[in-house]
Amino acid sequence: MKRIALLGMPNTGKSTLFNRLTGATSRVGNWPGITVELLSGKILLGNEMVEIIDLPGIYDMHGFSEDEQVVRHFLHDNVPDLALIVLNATQIERQLSLLLQLKQFNLNMIVLLNMADEARKLGITIDTEKMSAALGMPIFLLSAKYGNGYPETLLATTKALRYSTPGMPETVRSQLEQDEYIEREMALILKQTVQIPARLPDNLTSRLDQLMLHPWLGLPIFFGIMYLLFQAIFLFGQPLQGGVNELFGWLREIAIAPALGSLPDLLQGLLLDGVYNGIATVASFLPLIVFFFLFMAIVEDTGYLSRAAFLMDALMAKMGLDGRSFVMLLMGFGCNVPALMGTRVMRSRPLRLLSMLVIPFSLCSARLQVFVFISAALFSPKAAPLVLFSLYLFSFASAILTALLFKRYYPNSEPFVLELPPYRFPTLRQMLMRGWHEVYQFVHRASKFIVAGVVLVWLLTNLPPSAAPAGADTWAGILGAWLHPLFAPIGITPDLTIALIFGFVAKEIVIGSLAVIYGMSGQALSGALALQLDWVQAYSFMLFTLIYTPCLTTIATMRKESNSIGFMWFSIAWSLALAWLSSLLFYQSARALGY
Amino acid sequence: MTLSSMKPGESATIISIQTDEALHQRLLAMGFRVGKHIELIRKARFSGPLQVRIGTTDILLRRVEAEKITVQT
Numbered sequence: 018m019k020r021i022a023l024l025g026m027p028n029t030g031k032s033t034l035f036n037r038l039t040g041a042t043s044r045v046g047n048w049p050g051i052t053v054e055l056l057s058g059k060i061l062l063g064n065e066m067v068e069i070i071d072l073p074g075i076y077d078m079h080g081f082s083e084d085e086q087v088v089r090h091f092l093h094d095n096v097p098d099l100a101l102i103v104l105n106a107t108q109i110e111r112q113l114s115l116l117l118q119l120k121q122f123n124l125n126m127i128v129l130l131n132m133a134d135e136a137r138k139l140g141i142t143i144d145t146e147k148m149s150a151a152l153g154m155p156i157f158l159l160s161a162k163y164g165n166g167y168p169e170t171l172l173a174t175t176k177a178l179r180y181s182t183p184g185m186p187e188t189v190r191s192q193l194e195q196d197e198y199i200e201r202e203m204a205l206i207l208k209q210t211v212q213i214p215a216r217l218p219d220n221l222t223s224r225l226d227q228l229m230l231h232p233w234l235g236l237p238i239f240f241g242i243m244y245l246l247f248q249a250i251f252l253f254g255q256p257l258q259g260g261v262n263e264l265f266g267w268l269r270e271i272a273i274a275p276a277l278g279s280l281p282d283l284l285q286g287l288l289l290d291g292v293y294n295g296i297a298t299v300a301s302f303l304p305l306i307v308f309f310f311l312f313m314a315i316v317e318d319t320g321y322l323s324r325a326a327f328l329m330d331a332l333m334a335k336m337g338l339d340g341r342s343f344v345m346l347l348m349g350f351g352c353n354v355p356a357l358m359g360t361r362v363m364r365s366r367p368l369r370l371l372s373m374l375v376i377p378f379s380l381c382s383a384r385l386q387v388f389v390f391i392s393a394a395l396f397s398p399k400a401a402p403l404v405l406f407s408l409y410l411f412s413f414a415s416a417i418l419t420a421l422l423f424k425r426y427y428p429n430s431e432p433f434v435l436e437l438p439p440y441r442f443p444t445l446r447q448m449l450m451r452g453w454h455e456v457y458q459f460v461h462r463a464s465k466f467i468v469a470g471v472v473l474v475w476l477l478t479n480l481p482p483s484a485a486p487a488g489a490d491t492w493a494g495i496l497g498a499w500l501h502p503l504f505a506p507i508g509i510t511p512d513l514t515i516a517l518i519f520g521f522v523a524k525e526i527v528i529g530s531l532a533v534i535y536g537m538s539g540q541a542l543s544g545a546l547a548l549q550l551d552w553v554q555a556y557s558f559m560l561f562t563l564i565y566t567p568c569l570t571t572i573a574t575m576r577k578e579s580n581s582i583g584f585m586w587f588s589i590a591w592s593l594a595l596a597w598l599s600s601l602l603f604y605q606s607a608r609a610l611g612y
Numbered sequence: 613m614t615l616s617s618m619k620p621g622e623s624a625t626i627i628s629i630q631t632d633e634a635l636h637q638r639l640l641a642m643g644f645r646v647g648k649h650i651e652l653i654r655k656a657r658f659s660g661p662l663q664v665r666i667g668t669t670d671i672l673l674r675r676v677e678a679e680k681i682t683v684q685t
Contacts, residue, residue, distance in 0.1 A: 026641070076641030080634075110667050111643035139668065232657055327672050331660030334674065432635040432677060434642055437663060437670035 018059070019067045019178055020095065024088065024119065025103035026112055027074030027364075028438050030131045034103055034161035035071040036450045043071075045458060050094030051087050052580070056454075063175040070097070073364075078118040082431055084364055092122070099177050100126040106136035106143060106158065107439075109211055113203045116152070126154055127177050129170060133158040135439070139220075141211065148210040162444060222439040226324070235328050243347050246316065250308045250351050255382070257304035265297035283482050291475035295468030298523060299460065302354055302570055306459055307452040309348065309355035314451040316344070317362060318443035323435055330433070336417060337424025339363070339433060342372040346416060349379030353571045357578055358455060365431035373575060374427075374588055375420050377567050380412040383524035384567065388559055390528050394543035395555040404556070408563055415564055415595060463573035470569040474522050478515065478530075487533040493518045507600040508554040509561065517561065523568040553612050557604040564596035613685075615650070616662065616678035623651040624683035631680045639681075642671050650683060 025031045035043070039058025046057055048070075057070040072091060073084035102119060104112040109130065116128060130136075130143060149156040155173055159166040229238060273293055277285050316322050326340030333343050341363055349356035356376050363369045380388075388408055392401040477493040484490035489498065489511065497504075497514035504514050512534050519530035528542075535545045546555070566572060566589050576585040618624060626648050629639055643666040644650075653663040653670065661672045 077637050080637050080641070082634075082638075108643075108667070108669050111641070111669055114641065141668070226653075230654060230656075230663070232654075236657075323672065327656055327661055327663065330672075330674070331656055331658035432638050433661065433672070433674050434635070434638050434677065435672045436642065437672055439670075 019065065019098040021067055021069045021099045021101060021174065021178070022092070022095075022097035023069065023071050023101050023103060025074060025131075026076055026105065026115060028436055029074065029103045029105040029112070030161045031074060031103045032071060033447060034101075034129070034131065034159070035069065036447070037161055037164065037167065038069055043454070045461065048091060048095055050090040053083075053087055055091070062171070062178065067098075067178065070095075075115070077115065078122075082364060083366055092124075096124075098125065099174065100124045101174065102126055102128045103131050103161075104128065106130040106132050107139055107141060109136075109141070109143060110203075110207055113206060117202055120152065120154070125177060127170075127173055128152070128154055128156040129159045129161075130156065131159050131161050133166060134160045134163060135441075143212075144210045148206060151206050151209060162447070220439070222320075225440055229321070229324055230327060239325055239328050242316075242321070243344070246312050247347070247351055250305070250312055254305045254308040254351075257308075258301050261301050261304060262297065265293075265300060269293060269297075283479075286479055286486075287472065287475060290479075291472035292468060294475075295471035296464075298471060298570065299464045299467050302352070302459065303456055305352050306355050306358070306456050309352070309359070310452045310455040311448050313348075313355075313359055314443055314448040318441065318447060320438040320440050322362065323437050326435060327437070334433075336420035337368075337371055337427065337429065338375070338420055339368065339429075342368070342375070345372060346376055346379055349376040349381065350412075351382060353377050353379060353381050353567050354459075354574050355455070357571065357574045358459065360578065365429050367427035368429045368431065370579060370584060371420060371423060371427040373579060373584075374423060374591070375416045377571055377575075377588065377592060378412055378415040378419065378564065380409055380563060381524070381567060384563060387524050387527045387562055390543070391546065391555055391559055394546045395550065395552050404559075408559060411560060411563060411599070415599070419591070419595070459574070463570060463577060466573035466576065467569050470573070471522050474519060477518060487515055487519075487530060491515075503597070506605065507561065507597065508557045508604045509600070510549070510554075512549075513558055517565070520562060521566060521569060523570070524562065527562065551612075553604060553607045556607075557600045560603055561596045561600045564599055565592050613683060614679050615652070615664070615681040615683050616675045618652040618683065618685075620652055620654045622685060623649060624685045626650055627682045627684050629681050631677070635677065635680075643667055643669050644681065 023031055023035055035056065035058070039060055042060070043056045043058035045054040047054055053073075055070055055072065057068055059066055059068050061067075070091075072088050075082070075085045075088050077085060078089065079085075100119070102116055104116060119126065128149075130145070136143065143158065145156045145158055155177065157166055157170050157173060159170055161167070229235060231238075269289065274289060277288055280288070316325075322341060322344060325344050329340035329343045333339050342360070345356045345359045348359060353376055356379065357373055360369045360372045360376070363372060385405075388405055392404040396404050474493075477496070478487045478491050480492055481490075484494070488494055493515050494511070496518065497511040500514055501511055504511075509517070512531075515534055516527050516530045520527045531546070532542055535542055537545055550558070572585060572589065575588055576582060579585065615624075615626075626644060626646055628646060629636060629644055631639065648666055651665040653665055655662050659675060661674050662678050664671050664673070664678075
């Protein structure tokens with residue numbers, strides 16, 4: 018099958034073009050020579066199937082960033098039959114340098130000047146015929162977002178595929194001479210073919226930025242937008258999440274449970290409470306991920322994410338992070354999983370890893386449920402809101418402490434030099450595509466791991482068969498007793514230790530597991546907890562629940578996003594250690610003070 | 613003077629760029645070249661990053677990095 022590679026700088030609309038070309042057929046996959054997965058899609062072009070690969074956006078063929086290396090290695094090991102070079106027509110004067118570098122590879126290529134609609138609005142005119150002649154390659158004006166020029170592009174692509182790439186010279190790195198040569202050629206071509214108005218019109222972007230990046234109003238507006246986003250995701254996402262849960266519960270009642278009724282109890286439990294619940298867990302995250310990325314697409318594609326980076330950078334730089342990490346950290350207060358996936362906008366791996374290490378400390382909505390229940394059971398109605406507020410403070414403190422402690426092990430490998438794109442509104446199609454791609458990747462990457470984890474915890478809390486479920490005689494109970502010397506100093510009883518083991522799967526089920534352990538639920542469970550625990554123990558338990566690993570889905574996402582099992586284990590170990598130390602410090606000082 | 617000491621609204625010409633190679637490459641790709649015209653749009657609060665304009669591109673960079681670029685008004 019013939020291969021077409023999409024190449025270009027970041028913010029050129031390359032991915033929009035990719036989505037337009039491949040629709041919803043794209044898949045992630047591995048390629049020889051590189052370690053990261055790339056999106057690719059197969060389409061019918063002319064009368065043959067071809068594969069289109071979306072390469073990461075790069076600034077420079079000789080650059081040092083991870084993405085630039087990926088592109089070099091990819092091209093080296095998988096010479097494409099055709100390269101579509103996507104350039105931003107409004108920035109042609111700067112992007113031409115990448116094109117001239119690529120030209121020296123002697124690839125079979127077509128140049129697409131994207132965002133032609135914007136260039137026209139800015140009064141930039143480009144003589145594509147002249148430019149095409151000067152460069153000796155086909156050049157087309159295109160608007161990938163609205164589809165103008167798209168049919169012509171497809172036709173030219175089909176035609177160009179008939180002549181494959183002749184092969185690449187391997188020594189392309191005699192940089193200095195090249196750069197000088199490129200600069201001279203760039204100036205010449207620009208002079209002949211492009212006209213840019215001397216002063217850009219005082220456009221909407223500048224006027225909006227005067228408000229959005231205002232010295233005093235900028236930050237309040239930023240927090241306002243974040244708050245609205247956060248509310249919107251949960252206004253739409255949470256009812257849907259509840260709906261999915263109900264749907265799965267209903268299916269279980271009417272179809273799955275009766276169908277498995279004839280099986281032995283243990284096998285039935287394994288299939289229903291293990292495998293089926295695992296699948297239901299995966300499904301319950303889907304609405305949240307879709308909504309998160311619908312809104313993320315707005316924040317990112319409108320260009321506001323770069324503005325957030327501008328506003329928050331001064332503070333975040335001190336923690337070794339940048340403004341974009343902060344946006345993800347805030348989003349983590351809704352759900353850690355999509356926030357971890359969202360770190361993909363950061364192209365420096367150490368920066369991404371540090372952000373991923375910090376995000377799980379965000380007090381997500383699942384943990385909030387646990388805290389609301391326990392603080393209502395053990396604290397007066399007056400004290401309960403203060404308890405909740407203090408947990409939010411601990412959440413921020415854990416994140417900041419972690420960033421400060423580990424920032425020197427994750428030195429940012431990429432200079433903080435970001436483009437500030439003009440404000441644009443994404444089309445509905447772009448937003449839906451984004452939501453669909455993220456859900457697909459989440460299911461593709463994390464579902465097996467999550468189901469396996471749910472099954473494992475079910476086995477721990479139900480075996481051996483003679484023991485009462487979640488009781489002291491199960492493996493989980495034995496593990497709890499064995500861990501007792503470790504948990505006694507922080508005031509956590511063996512019963513609560515079993516609940517923490519359940520909590521590895523998801524915080525949503527912690528209260529449910531307590532109900533199973535104590536054999537009662539609702540008001541009765543609140544009463545039982547109040548009898549069994551004093552407030553110091555309960556707070557210590559909540560502190561531990563806040564800080565240790567949020568859930569299996571977070572772990573699964575972390576493993577796939579970081580592409581490193583070692584990093585996943587490190588994150589688990591650090592969060593457990595920090596949780597234990599914080600609870601110890603709290604519990605022992607409270608006891609020492611006589612509480 | 614350096615880019616970081618410019619005031620919002622001022623424009624200047626880039627005289628030299630003295631950075632390590634990785635940053636230099638990135639700056640080149642963003643359009644920073646000796647002799648180019650550059651305009652400082654705004655500075656973020658609390659010693660945050662700068663927003664500059666070169667040609668049709670707006671770019672954010674931190675003050676430490678802007679200190680390595682000398683300009684002439």
